[in-house]
Every structure is written in C-alpha cells, then in structure tokens.
Amino acid sequence: MERVHRGLTSRAAPYWQVAPLVLVFAIFFVMPLVLTAVVSTWRYNEYEMLPALVGSNYASVFTDCLAELPRLCLTFKTYLSTLRLCAAVWLATLLLGFAVAYFLAFHVRSLAWQMALFLVCTIPFWTSNVIRMVSWVPLLGRHGLVNSFAQEAGFTHAPIEWLLFSNFSVVVAFVHLYTMFMIVPIFNSMSRIDPALLEAAYDAGATGWQTLWNVIVPLSKPGIVIGSIFIVTVVIGDYVTIGVMGGQQIASVGKVIQVQLSYLQFPLAAANAMVLLAAVLVIVWGMTRLVDVRAEL
Amino acid sequence: MAAVGPRRASIWLGVVFAVFVLFLYGPILTILVLSFQGPTGGLTFPMRGFSTHWFASLWSGLGVVDIWSAFGRSIRLGLAVMVLTVAISLLAGYAFRRGFRGATFVFYTAVASLIVPSIVVSLGIGVQFRLLDDAIKAAARLLGWTWLGEHFTTSAGTFTSGLGAHLTWTLPFGLLIMFAVFNRFDPRYEEAARDLGASPWQTFRHVVLPMIAPSLVGIGLFGFTLSWDEVARSSQAMGSDQNTLPLELTGLTTTITNPEIYALGTLTTGVSLLVIGLSLFLIHALRRRPARAHP
Numbered sequence: 001m002e003r004v005h006r007g008l009t010s011r012a013a014p015y016w017q018v019a020p021l022v023l024v025f026a027i028f029f030v031m032p033l034v035l036t037a038v039v040s041t042w043r044y045n046e047y048e049m050l051p052a053l054v055g056s057n058y059a060s061v062f063t064d065c066l067a068e069l070p071r072l073c074l075t076f077k078t079y080l081s082t083l084r085l086c087a088a089v090w091l092a093t094l095l096l097g098f099a100v101a102y103f104l105a106f107h108v109r110s111l112a113w114q115m116a117l118f119l120v121c122t123i124p125f126w127t128s129n130v131i132r133m134v135s136w137v138p139l140l141g142r143h144g145l146v147n148s149f150a151q152e153a154g155f156t157h158a159p160i161e162w163l164l165f166s167n168f169s170v171v172v173a174f175v176h177l178y179t180m181f182m183i184v185p186i187f188n189s190m191s192r193i194d195p196a197l198l199e200a201a202y203d204a205g206a207t208g209w210q211t212l213w214n215v216i217v218p219l220s221k222p223g224i225v226i227g228s229i230f231i232v233t234v235v236i237g238d239y240v241t242i243g244v245m246g247g248q249q250i251a252s253v254g255k256v257i258q259v260q261l262s263y264l265q266f267p268l269a270a271a272n273a274m275v276l277l278a279a280v281l282v283i284v285w286g287m288t289r290l291v292d293v294r295a296e297l
Numbered sequence: 298m299a300a301v302g303p304r305r306a307s308i309w310l311g312v313v314f315a316v317f318v319l320f321l322y323g324p325i326l327t328i329l330v331l332s333f334q335g336p337t338g339g340l341t342f343p344m345r346g347f348s349t350h351w352f353a354s355l356w357s358g359l360g361v362v363d364i365w366s367a368f369g370r371s372i373r374l375g376l377a378v379m380v381l382t383v384a385i386s387l388l389a390g391y392a393f394r395r396g397f398r399g400a401t402f403v404f405y406t407a408v409a410s411l412i413v414p415s416i417v418v419s420l421g422i423g424v425q426f427r428l429l430d431d432a433i434k435a436a437a438r439l440l441g442w443t444w445l446g447e448h449f450t451t452s453a454g455t456f457t458s459g460l461g462a463h464l465t466w467t468l469p470f471g472l473l474i475m476f477a478v479f480n481r482f483d484p485r486y487e488e489a490a491r492d493l494g495a496s497p498w499q500t501f502r503h504v505v506l507p508m509i510a511p512s513l514v515g516i517g518l519f520g521f522t523l524s525w526d527e528v529a530r531s532s533q534a535m536g537s538d539q540n541t542l543p544l545e546l547t548g549l550t551t552t553i554t555n556p557e558i559y560a561l562g563t564l565t566t567g568v569s570l571l572v573i574g575l576s577l578f579l580i581h582a583l584r585r586r587p588a589r590a591h592p
Contacts, residue, residue, distance in 0.1 A: 013391075014391070014392035014393075015392070018400075021388070024385065024461065024468060028464060028465050029409075029418065030406065032422045033418075035421060036417065039424050099317075103314045104314075107307045121318070124322065127565075127566050127569040128562070134558060134559075135328040135562065138324075138328065139323070139327060143339075143341045176321070230412070237414020237415060243547075244551075254414065254529075270420065273414075273417040273420050276414060
C-alpha cells in the first residue's frame, strides 16, 4: 500500500505523469512534421513516393516567382490573397471581440450576469462549424432573407450576388465562427484590471476615450495578442471555411495543399506545407515579441 | 465593477452585445426552422408547410453516403477522445505543477500543436501512416508472411491515426485549462490534508479531485465537442471509407440541394446542445456538492 502511495509523490512522478502527453505529441505531432519535412524533398509518381533528396518540389512551389517580378507568381498571389483575408478577419474579430469583452468586463455589474452572458457567447463555439457555415445559406443566398428584404424595400432590383460564395461571406463566416477566440483572452486580461486604476484615471481628469486608450488597451495587450495569434493561424491554413463559404472558387494556401493531396502529390503538398509552416512561425514569432504568453495563464 | 465613461457608452455597448448575440444565434435558428420545411419546400424561405418530412428522409439514408455509420463513428470517437483528453490532461497538469526537466519544451510543443495549421498536421499524419503501411507490406514480403501481405490494407483508421489527430487538437486545450486550474488552486488544502494524516492518494481522491471536478467536466466538454466537430485535422488521417460525420457533412454542402442538410444540422446541433447541457448540469451539481458539509 505504502509503495503505491509513494508513486504520487516520488521525484520520478512528474515524468510518468507527463509521459502519455509527450507520447501523443511525439507520435502524432512531432514525428509527422519531421516526416513532412523529409518527404518534401522526395520524388513522386502517380502511385508512390520515391525517397530522394531533391529541391524540385520547392522549385515548383516557387515557379517563376523571381523571373516574373515585379509581377506576382501564383504562389505569391495566393499568399497575398490569404493574408488579406487574414487581415480582414483579424480586424473584424478584434474590434467586435474587444467591444464584447469590454462590455462583459466593465459594464455588466454582477458576477452571475457576467458568467451567464459569457456562457451565451461560448455555447455556439461548441456546436458544429460546418453547420454554422451552412446556416448562412438561407440568409445570404440569392433567394435568401437579405436579398428578398433588399428587393422588397426597393434597395435593389436584381439579387445581390456578392453576399454568398464570395470573400464577403468567407469573412462573415470566420467572424461568426472564431470571434470567441478573441473574446476569451481579452476578457481574461480585462478581468484582472484593478477598477481602482480606472477611478484614478477618471479622478485625474481623463476622458472615457483617454482611459480606454491609455489604460485599458495597454493592460489588455496580452489578451489581444493571444487572440490575434489564434485568429491568424486559424485563417491562414484554412481550406474548409474558405471552400464552403467561397463556393470552392476562392484560392487559399490551405486549399492548394488540399487539392494537391487529393491528387496524391504528397511530396509537393509537403513542400507547400513547409513553406506555410515557415510563414506561420515567422508571424507568430513576431507577435510573441510583444508579450510573454506563459505569464498570462 | 466601476462603470467606465458615461451612461451612453453603456447603452451602445449593450446594443453591440445584443447584435452580436443575434449574429451568433440567428443563422442557426433559421436552419432549425427550415429543417421543418414542408415536403415541397426548398433551401430558403418561405416555409411551404410544416413537417418532419426531411427528418424522415434523412432517417432512411442519404443515397450513397452512409450517414448513420459516420454518425456512430463520430460519437464513439468523440467519447474516446473525451476520456483520453481528461485523463492525459489531468496527469500532465500534475506533472507541470511539480515541474520536470524539459517542461518548457513540452509546454511549447503543446502550444505549437494548437497553432500549426491543421492541414499541415493532417498531411503529416497521413504521410506517416502511408509510410508505415509501406514498411509493413515490405516487411511482410521480406519475411514471407503471405497472410499479412494479402489481408493487410492500412494501419490508418478512426481509432489509430484519427484518434491521434484529434488528441493533438484537444490536448492543448485540456492542458491550458489544467494550467489555469492549478494556478488558482490553493496548496494549503493539500497541506492541511497531509497534516491530518491523509496519504497522497487520499489527498487527491478526497480533497483535490472534488475541488477540480467541475473543471475536469469542462475539459471533457472541450474534448468531445472539438472532436465531434473536427474537419481539417481529420481530412487526411481517417483512412479510406472511415469518414466522420463532419467530414461527410463538408462533402454534402456541395451536393445536397434540399432541406435534408438542415435536418442533419438540427440533429448534430441537438447532440452538441445535449452534451453542453449535460456538462453544465454536471458542473453545477459538482459545484454545489461541497456545500453539503462532508463529515
């Protein structure tokens, strides 16, 4: 009996306790990434991957990228349009997420109400993403509610085409799906702000906007950065939302990889994945320069 | 909490919040209503009658897509992911609390798993199991195991590569929640238990576990619902003909042109809401329990 109990407190305990986690990440995360890097230099044909050490996959990712400058090659164009999408989603989720978090943190007085309203915001996060995308069809479609309303009210005669299966609907869907990722970390940062600081600012004669900009925003920065990292990394590699909401017509980096995978061009897809990974790491590294993530938990 | 700024700001923010909630729930309510469309109704309003026609046609299957076995697979996988996420996160949470060599590295690996694009992780797992299959086949040929050579098709599947792919997505959330839990946990409760002669196991079972149980339910909720909904990481990792419900659903968005898809949406949302409801009830019940004074 005594020996069993010692298992929980011995010095070796943390090692076996963390072992399952390490094992899962080693087998299903680290190894696959290493193999992706390895396979990205292999040759391939229609049936199989052939071990090799060639740069041809990377070369074909960047075909004509230098030769055609200043015109953008396909890969650069795809990255540019994906990054623009990222920027639009980031800005929309940031403004909306900040406003909602601010309302919950500073304008809802009772803790019970705060928790209840917070829950109201998070419940949709736990339901199916694909269904939440599909649910925009009856609203934004050619015969959808928005179009019938616009036509009846006389704003337009023909249905508005850019509402669905467009960049607009992709951004709407992303904001719908992922604003939660902004609200939670920003709310977390805001709920640690001492109300006395706000009173001090008020007493010192600061206006509401000055308090917001000089006190609340700087103190919410860690939450803003964490939320931004989530949003940007989710959008930059996405192909599902862009596929469904873009009517499979909008190019994105994730979509390129997915199409290559459907043709079983694994080494080529792997090379693209490595480039995407590098881009993500650079962006995240840049963002984490702004804040110590671990101190915020 | 001190209200900031004038009352007007409060009203405006309230309006923003209300619009946001409408934005969150409006679309899903629309398809809940439209899934009860009459037999002649289409994908948009107006409602042509009110019926359960589309649920009945969903029940009898969706043509070539075996939606019900995908449904069953997703439920079973979700439950497995839920149990494993809770167990592994709890153990790891304890380990991080005590500290161990390499803790920072493991922590950043977990965070990396969250921010590396899912398509990249999925591709890696797909490639890994493909290479494993090739290796097994080659070994079977080499060693003359003809039985294995003839019958073996793939090692990828729902409960091998699929389960692993989902865990790389749910475990970081579980771990972050455990961090938050233990950061706020007062170690004096454990010291008190120890002083009163409790063994480490008794301390865990009778002191720590009851206090963190609501959070564990929360981790389970994350585990199940994230798995129930996962598309991008599953896409290359499920093996052939082993699609989960959300994967089938993604395919159906381009092929189905009648309210069957809304009926399916109502159904999956129903499962999600049931799981959320059960979890919240359980969390509430567990929170109340300590109030009934233990002897």
